[in-house]
Amino acid sequence: MSEKKTFKTAARMKEIMQEYYAKGAAAKEKRIPVAWVTAIFPVELLYAAGIFPYYPENFGALASARKVADKLSRYAEAKGYAHDLCGYARCGIGDAYAEEHPVGEILKPDVTFCCNTQCGSLSKWFEVASRFYNVPYFLLDAPQILDQPEELATGYYVDQLKEMIAFLEEITGKPFDYDRLLEVLHLSNETCRLWNEILDTAAMKPAPFGFFDACFHMAPIVTMRGTREAVEYYQALKEEVDERIKEGKYAIPNERFKIYFDHIPLWPKLRWFSELFASHNSLVAVSQYTHSWAYSFDLERPLESLAENYTEEFVNRSFEHRLQLKMNFFRKYGVDGFVLFSNRSCKPTSLGLYDKRSVLSERTGLPGVVFDADMSDLRFFSEAQILARLEPFFEQLASSQ
Amino acid sequence: MSIEVLEVLKKTFADPGRQVKEWKQDTGGKAIGFLLTEVPEELIHAAGFFPFGICGGRARLEQAEAHLQSWACSYVRKGLAMAINGELDFLDGIIVPLTCDSTRLLPGIWKHNKPLPYMDSYRLPKQVERPSAKKYLFKELERIKYNLSAYRGKEITDEELKQSIRLYNSNRGLLRKLYNIHEHNPEAISNKDLYTVLGASMVIEREKLNRYLSELVATLEEQTKPPAGKKKTKLYISGTFINPPEVLDYLDESGGTVVGDDLKNGYRYIQDDVEEAGISPLESLVNRQLKKKPFAGYDVPSAPRRYNLVKASQQKKAQGVLFLHLKYCEPENYDYYDNLQALEQAGIPSMRIETEFGDTSLGQLQTRIHAFMEMVGGESNV
Numbered sequence A: 001m002s003e004k005k006t007f008k009t010a011a012r013m014k015e016i017m018q019e020y021y022a023k024g025a026a027a028k029e030k031r032i033p034v035a036w037v038t039a040i041f042p043v044e045l046l047y048a049a050g051i052f053p054y055y056p057e058n059f060g061a062l063a064s065a066r067k068v069a070d071k072l073s074r075y076a077e078a079k080g081y082a083h084d085l086c087g088y089a090r091c092g093i094g095d096a097y098a099e100e101h102p103v104g105e106i107l108k109p110d111v112t113f114c115c116n117t118q119c120g121s122l123s124k125w126f127e128v129a130s131r132f133y134n135v136p137y138f139l140l141d142a143p144q145i146l147d148q149p150e151e152l153a154t155g156y157y158v159d160q161l162k163e164m165i166a167f168l169e170e171i172t173g174k175p176f177d178y179d180r181l182l183e184v185l186h187l188s189n190e191t192c193r194l195w196n197e198i199l200d201t202a203a204m205k206p207a208p209f210g211f212f213d214a215c216f217h218m219a220p221i222v223t224m225r226g227t228r229e230a231v232e233y234y235q236a237l238k239e240e241v242d243e244r245i246k247e248g249k250y251a252i253p254n255e256r257f258k259i260y261f262d263h264i265p266l267w268p269k270l271r272w273f274s275e276l277f278a279s280h281n282s283l284v285a286v287s288q289y290t291h292s293w294a295y296s297f298d299l300e301r302p303l304e305s306l307a308e309n310y311t312e313e314f315v316n317r318s319f320e321h322r323l324q325l326k327m328n329f330f331r332k333y334g335v336d337g338f339v340l341f342s343n344r345s346c347k348p349t350s351l352g353l354y355d356k357r358s359v360l361s362e363r364t365g366l367p368g369v370v371f372d373a374d375m376s377d378l379r380f381f382s383e384a385q386i387l388a389r390l391e392p393f394f395e396q397l398a399s400s401q
Numbered sequence B: 001m002s003i004e005v006l007e008v009l010k011k012t013f014a015d016p017g018r019q020v021k022e023w024k025q026d027t028g029g030k031a032i033g034f035l036l037t038e039v040p041e042e043l044i045h046a047a048g049f050f051p052f053g054i055c056g057g058r059a060r061l062e063q064a065e066a067h068l069q070s071w072a073c074s075y076v077r078k079g080l081a082m083a084i085n086g087e088l089d090f091l092d093g094i095i096v097p098l099t100c101d102s103t104r105l106l107p108g109i110w111k112h113n114k115p116l117p118y119m120d121s122y123r124l125p126k127q128v129e130r131p132s133a134k135k136y137l138f139k140e141l142e143r144i145k146y147n148l149s150a151y152r153g154k155e156i157t158d159e160e161l162k163q164s165i166r167l168y169n170s171n172r173g174l175l176r177k178l179y180n181i182h183e184h185n186p187e188a189i190s191n192k193d194l195y196t197v198l199g200a201s202m203v204i205e206r207e208k209l210n211r212y213l214s215e216l217v218a219t220l221e222e223q224t225k226p227p228a229g230k231k232k233t234k235l236y237i238s239g240t241f242i243n244p245p246e247v248l249d250y251l252d253e254s255g256g257t258v259v260g261d262d263l264k265n266g267y268r269y270i271q272d273d274v275e276e277a278g279i280s281p282l283e284s285l286v287n288r289q290l291k292k293k294p295f296a297g298y299d300v301p302s303a304p305r306r307y308n309l310v311k312a313s314q315q316k317k318a319q320g321v322l323f324l325h326l327k328y329c330e331p332e333n334y335d336y337y338d339n340l341q342a343l344e345q346a347g348i349p350s351m352r353i354e355t356e357f358g359d360t361s362l363g364q365l366q367t368r369i370h371a372f373m374e375m376v377g378g379e380s381n382v
């Protein structure tokens, strides 16, 4: 991926991720509890409590990007876990039983925290992990928002945050530090603000930054929001993107079309996809996925605000609401077409896409396509099948102008 | 032995939509469907609607193909296919329990393709041991009660709800009696007939059901002679659904008898009654849900599912456990290995079979079940 090399910040990424993993290892030695958490989780509470948060999904994405997901998965499959479960879960469970650790060993938890806003796979996976490692499991239960957000669901979530705080006090043996929480929330706000400012530059034509860049640069927003390092990282990236704008450096050489992409990328084929789109002068500009981390916490009402932000994610919303969100992105980024990835690993982002493809085209007049594959596992990847879907789409795009 | 009411229930099961259609014609009432498991049907009944349990039908899975990926479980695909092919046209509404990601996504897809006047979801809590769960669930059931009331245009009264609870408790009690008769004397009612009655109980007018079940249980209690002939091999079934029903034939013919299960269209459907006295009926419904045994939808740290499975199998003196899983049912699959480990530690043999609604190779299924029966029960069974 050409853009990956040209961002100077990329080198810094490697460093801060290494530092992050080193901190995890050191936490074990210093007896700082290591908590497994999920990507959409009020991690701010853990930082405030001085607990080290570790993201097994990130481990899964890493294994997928390094093309070893199938290898790890086979260890899970040997125990009876099906190859159609979430690829991240298969990597995590597989690694627990594996004799080889091609991306290093997953960090063993002292406790697992799960929020099911995203999916039911995580809660089942974390239940499995809590049994395997014999550690407590704490679920933040986020009922689906049926229509509009309701006090019923957010109130329930706030009650659970209070229960979680009591649980954290038990683990750490210390009273919960609410002042520290406000600091952490402030840092999260800053990180999210910077991240979204960067993402927004993809709306410029031509744009200095696109979805594949976002995939490369997203690890800190997922795993480190709430820390100063994350703020500094995105400050540096933002500066660099601004420089690019001044210098007229763009994400792809001849941007003609902007594409919306749902949702998670095919990690082991990131480069292949980015080159494919670039070769058709198409910039994948936006995806609901990378835009998930767009939190804005109200420091006056921290718990309520955490509850709202973490339960109202797109993935926990209704069919119609999710259509609206997509169309908002279409407008905001001025997209010319959309590509929907029906991802075997991830039912909550994939079920419904078949119908949404036609609805979106009907409502917006834009060309769109849906294809099937798996975000981690190349056993479900067929280049020929995907091209058979995408080539006609690119032709449609070209003829629409 | 042919018992008249049993024949009626068998017919009901064979054509699940017949009774509800007749009832609608006779009464002008409305029917609300529900998916399994956990939906508090008592609320539907209290509103005067016909509660209709959706659990398989004639529609081919291909009829849902354009809307749901083939790797969504066949239970939700079948439900959607039935809606699309018109097989559920008698329904005025539906309540979907959000037990997993597939059920969570289904209502939107259903609504898009086949909108019904009344559509709701039941968002059961996935943690049940902390105080927040109870407070939340009360409000969630209040919400459903409010929506049902609004749909019929009149509030559901406590008295109505209490009456429905009494009727449902009575039905469940009778079904458990039936289950018990089967457990202790499989000659009295076969595996196949037992689950047929359970299946029928979800698609029949509940008042009628009560009369039929009373008669059936009384007749069986009277007629039943002590078991004759060879002893049967006792099995516990764990998983999602009894599906396809032929599984039961294969057990019947190989000398197996089901002594317990944790299935959605099995014992889980009749296990828990609702307290009738004291507190408000809605609170009783809350308590029933919270005290239910964990299933694949969520585990309960203080009383994990795998140990319940071992305990139940041991209590029932099951000689083996048959895992009957629905292909692509993620929650069930996540639980499997740990369930298996717990059984192995307890020395209980098991076998897992994966089936799909409407797409299972019966010959192979029969062979595998016979082989398993032979293994756990000895050769005399086959």
Ligand code: SF4
Pocket (backbone or CB within 6 Å): A057, A086, A087, A088, A089, A118, A119, A120, A121, A122, A264, A345, A346, A347, A348, A349
């Ligand atoms: S990829 Fe999908 S199923 Fe897997 S953890 Fe993420 S949201 Fe859940």
